[in-house]
């Protein structure tokens with residue numbers, strides 16, 4: 108069978124021995140995830156295989172095989188089955204960012220015992236206007252490999268993907 112499309116992200120793809128894959132999304136949550144452990148013969152020409160690792164007998168001629176460690180702090184919704192990052196996860200940068208927030212957001216932080224800074228600046232009428240600033244950590248996804256698996260370099264993290 109030849110597969111040309113379909114979204115099988117975060118599941119084990121429905122490949123069988125002797126299949127050819129020319130497209131579709133088969134990406135996984137976690138870098139280094141082996142897919143289709145019982146399939147020994149497969150030809151892959153294209154498709155999205157982010158965080159997938161092919162089986163040794165497969166012929167890989169194309170596709171996106173980047174390995175990306177994704178940070179759940181950057182997600183609106185966390186995909187099913189993916190573990191939520193801790194506050195001090197490996198994606199957290201040493202730098203912090205001051206982000207202006209609304210009075211309502213500051214009030215919420217107050218109740219959750221998180222830190223914010225309250226300051227005053229003159230508004231357009233020259234009167235004091237309250238400004239609320241939250242000190243936030245910066246998180247980034249980490250790209251650990253790019254390109255096809257047979258060309259992956261040996262080094263670990265080769266860069267960070269900023270959003």
Ligand SMILES: [Zn+2]
Pocket residue numbers: 177178179180192193196197198199246
């Ligand atoms: Zn993280």
